Amino acid sequence: MGRLTGGDPSLLRRINSAVVLHTLRAADSPTLTHLVQLTGLSRPTVEGVVEGLIESGLVVEAPAEEGARRQGRPARRFRFRAEAGHLLGIEIGAHRVSALLSDLSGRVLGSVQHDVDESAPADRRLACARDTVADLLRQAGVARDSLRAVGVAGPGIVEADGTVRLGTALPGWTGLPLGDRLRKSFRCPVLVENDANAAAVAEHWKGAAAGSDDVVFVLAGLSPGAGSLIGGRLHRGFGGAAGEIGALHLLGRGATPETLLSTTGEPLHPLDEAQVARVFTLAREGDARARDAMRRFIQRLVHDVAALVLALDPEIVVVGGWAAGLDGVLDPLREELARYCLRPPQVALSALGEAAVATGALRLALDHVEEQLFAVEGTVTARR
């Protein structure tokens, strides 16, 4: 309760400013009278706050409505200037870099994707990310100076400062100071997140988990990763490693991710999606060894997801990643979870598909900016 100091006037000013801005953004060009009603604040307080917001460029006077020209001067209306700043969400993946651009309301204004070779070293992958961003800003006609925050998501365990602690999926990724490297290209904050964590945030924002606050997102591949929301908030874990369930099979089990889907006994490259998809096609066509391989793959996925579900007890499990689109993954998962979990969750396919990770990175950038704009939480701190 260290920061709780009773009637702190600067705290009240910040609360009032955040309340007005929040109300302005939610309402449709309200008048001052309307803002007084919606916020419960006094008219002089609202007037003072609105003037301050206009000066900072976040609020602008809206044109008067047509129907309101009945008599005398119409009441002044105000709106939030979503165009006062911009945000980027970037996915750095094994085969491509995707970037999304939005305004301060989170409305997506454009997107660009560039392919990159799965064997590309870290420098080349980062150069590809910079090119993707430059193309996107140029196409959208948005100045780099207008960016308020950049979210970046990719595979691996990410430290709080944006360094990749462990990232075996991409060459040269482990130990890469990804945040520091990208910060050189931007003047605004750059936030780095694990890809499955970002996707969980995205599906909660505007995907299959909208409306659920207890969510597990599974990025299904040869070695699945997962992200989870608990009470609507991303659960990163004490060291950022929460949801890295892929290591579970190593405990007293024979199959590695690479041999799991093999029909020859030879290891498959973990990122060779085409070859893996071929195994699924063969299985559908009745090939016995492919069917066995596919059964092993699904068993493993079910086991990993079940471990997450038993540990966390989410309301919904959203399955994304390349394996989610393959036939025969979702139904066995649903059946097995219903069979073994004491309280089976809903199981849904990712609604955002390939856009999930970049969309989550964008949402994290938006969260960061909103925290600055609307920061009142935490001033009255929780007790324990």
Next chain:
Amino acid sequence: MGRLTGGDPSLLRRINSAVVLHTLRAADSPTLTHLVQLTGLSRPTVEGVVEGLIESGLVVEAPAEEGARRQGRPARRFRFRAEAGHLLGIEIGAHRVSALLSDLSGRVLGSVQHDVDESAPADRRLACARDTVADLLRQAGVARDSLRAVGVAGPGIVEADGTVRLGTALPGWTGLPLGDRLRKSFRCPVLVENDANAAAVAEHWKGAAAGSDDVVFVLAGLSPGAGSLIGGRLHRGFGGAAGEIGALHLLGRGATPETLLSTTGEPLHPLDEAQVARVFTLAREGDARARDAMRRFIQRLVHDVAALVLALDPEIVVVGGWAAGLDGVLDPLREELARYCLRPPQVALSALGEAAVATGALRLALDHVEEQLFAVEGTVTARR
């Protein structure tokens, strides 16, 4: 932000009252001047709040200090009346019922244990709980009317209203409206919690996890249960089933909990701790079948705990329950977690031992009362 209404005077009054009470409880019989300094509130505000707290019985004027009698009338001092109310923490287990009594500061004033047969039906177990409480109140000389909250913990998945959704460890436990049944014996709130969840809270309060906010507590037995704290808060899961990792082995695995430690192929009764301990003794003495059984048991425990650790990434894993005290459990667990987890947690033995579950139930009762006394959090609500 629905409840955020700017300068709400009743909210400010509540904040001020909570700040003063909190400061009074933490400080050593402060004077009014001292309270004004510590809280940052005005002297008239502090005076008004203290008068209100004296009227409610929560604060009393403390005797003047000896050394302070230098000249004139010494300044009035005040203290929190921890004896203004009492709390109970009750564990209802397979073999015994334990109850702890404390004052409003959480200081334990007494404890009583009664044995109960593992085959006792629910009615007899509840009667034993009532007898235990009656003995404890009598021994401590505390009136039942003085109780402000009662925490109860036992095995099983517990609904928010205190009904046991699933509890196979005790006869007649599944479906039991445990909260409603116990509420008939008390005039104060009765809170029901899963035993592993309660133990996690206890170890965080004053046990092996004090100082860590990301904790997994494993109640190690034939079918392990677990409780977890995330950011210092108990994580119950969407349906109260979080941590019920015991079902994981059912997925494509042969051994049930009952055959896991068997040396004959015949099932062991899951609650027969003496027989299980005998297997461990035989193993230490070199019996080959007992060693195999023990290895299976530890492998299973390691696997279940690893699943929790990978899903949650806690700072520390605390192992309690009867199996925690057996030799050869903690070291293999530590080694295997270090081998397979990307960020291995600390592994510690429960510091509270058999008292962990009842202590956690007591802490939950204390949390409930403190929320009422010091409730200001949540009035300025979080955004997402």
